[in-house]
Amino acid sequence: MRIISLHVDGLEQAVKKGLYTWLETADVDVVAIQNLKAKEYQLSDDVVYPKGFNAYFFDAEADGYSGVALLTREVPKAIMTGIGDSRWDLQGRFIQADFEHVSVGSVLFPGVDQYNTLEDKLAFQQAFLAHLEKTRRKRREFIFCGNFEAAHKTVDLSDWQGANDTPGFLPKERAWFDQMFGPVGYADAFREANFGENQFTWWPDEDSARRNQNGWRKDMQICTPNVRQFVVEARIEKNLNFGQHAAVLIEYEFDDEDE
Template sequence: MRVITLQVNGLEQAVSKGLYTWLASADADVVAIQNIRAKEYQLSDAAVYPPGYNAYFFDADADDYSGVAILTREVPKAIMTGLSFLQCDLQGRYIQADFPHVSVGSIMFPPVDAFNSLEDKLAFQKQFLDHLQKNRRKRREFIICGNFEAAHKTIDLSNWQANQNTPGFLPEERAWFDQIFGPAGYTDAFREANFGENQFTWWPDAENARRNQNGWRKDYQICSPGVRQFVVDARIETSSLKFGDHAAVMVEYEFDDE
């Protein structure tokens, strides 16, 4: 199973720039997309019906803000939206497709912006961690993909010394990752197969920063314990940057029943 996660700056503009043509060449089985910036009914047919995929959407309550989608080649057993807390559900931040062997989720964490304070973001992190811990009691495995609006370790951003007091790399945010990849039992799937430096998915200053490698790895695929052994490849696809200011993360999972 090849899974891609990508945050776009609005799905409509990304499709107009060739997103679905690019996805066809990437040959992913599941694609998690964030920052749709439109309600489903506002999208064109070209955006709602990607060739070769079934598309599912979860809208934000506000217009032109947030929203997530998941594209699947195989029709899922079920689609779940939201995480049963208001900040997530009103802002359209989580959608999940359930398959026989695994559930795949698309998530977009809140940035510190006009809608969310730092305290709001930290509260979201806590409630999501609670959700992950509850998932461990279920008899299924999970892959959750998206923009986590934070970097975990010093290798995950280029200028970490200058960003220790910056939202996205605060001590409490890094400790939150430690909980996910520690006691909660989840794995950073990308780092299971790719240990390289300068593996970034977002740059504060677009083109100039990309040339100077002034980046952050904010986009993740995390997986539950039973999935870890099936991670066989992981890479960042910078060719996707024409669709937004985040690069796509592609991870290959080789399940026994494939």
Template sequence: MRIISLHVNGLQQAVEKGLYTWLQSAQADVVAIQGLLAKEYQLPDSVVYPDGYNAYFFDAEADNYSGVAILTREVPKAIMTGLAFPQCDMQGRFIQADFDHVSVGSILFPAVDEHNTLEDKLAFQKSFLEHLNKTRRKRREFIFCGNFEAAHKTVDLADWQSHQDTPGFLPEERAWFDQMFGPAGYVDAFREANFGENQFTWWPDAESARRNQHGWRKDYQICTPGIRQFVVEAKLDTNLRFGDHAAVMVEYEFDED
């Protein structure tokens, strides 16, 4: 199963720039998309019905804000939206597709902006970690893909010394990752197969920062520990120009039943 996660900063403009054409060549089984910046009913059919995929959307209540989607080759057993806390559900931040033995979610964490304070972001982290702990008790595997709006380790951020007081790399945000990858038991799927440096997924000043590798790794695929052994390849496509994020591409080779 090839899974791609991508934050697009506006789905319609990304499609107009060739997103769906690129997906045909990328041959993903599941695509987790964040940052729709539009409600489903506002999008043209060419965006809502991509060739070769079943598309599912979860909108924010506010206009031109947030929103997530998941595209699947195989029709899922079920689609779930929201995580039962208002900050997630009102802002359109989570959608999940359930297959026979694995569920794949697309998640968009809040940034510190005009809609959310740092306290709001930390509250979201706390609520999502509670959800992760609950999913560990279920008899299936999970993969959560998306923009976590933070970098975990110093290797995940260029010039990290200058950003220790910057939202996205604050000690309390990084400690949350330690909890997720520690006591909660989740796995950074990308790092299971890719140990390279300068593996950045977002650049604050897109073109010059990309050239100079002044980026952050904000986009992750995390999974339950039972999936760790099935991660065989992980890479980024940093050449895309659908937004200011790279595509995170992870290949999972599950056993055939």
């Protein structure tokens, strides 16, 4: 199973820049998309019905804000939206597709904007952590993909020394990752197969920072412990330009071909 996670600055504009054209030859099974910036009914037909994929959307209540989607080659057994917290579910932050033995989710963490403060962002971290704890009690495996709006370790951003007081790399945010990858038991799937430096997914300055490698690794795929052994490839598609974030591609070679 090959999974792509991609934060776009609006799905319609990403498609116009060639996202769906690229996906036609990308040989992927699931695409987790974040920050649609439109409700499903506002999208054109060629966006809602991508060639070769089944598309599922979860909209935010506000116009032009947030929203997540999953594109799947195989028809899922079930689709779930939201994490059971109306405050965040109204912002369209989570959608999940259930397959035979594994579920794949697309999640968009809030940034600091007109709808959310830093304290709101930290509150969402705790709400999602509680959701992760619930999933660990279920008898299936999970892969959650998305923009976590933060970096975990110093290797995950270029100027970490200058970012210690910056939202996205605050001690509280880094401690949250420690909790998720520690006691809660999830794994950073990307680092199971890719240990390289300068593996960034977001650049503050779109025009020059890609060349200067002045970036952050904010976009991740996290997985339950039993899944980590199946990660065989992990890479960032830096040369694609569908927005300020790069696509994260990870291949999971499950023993069961049906997965």
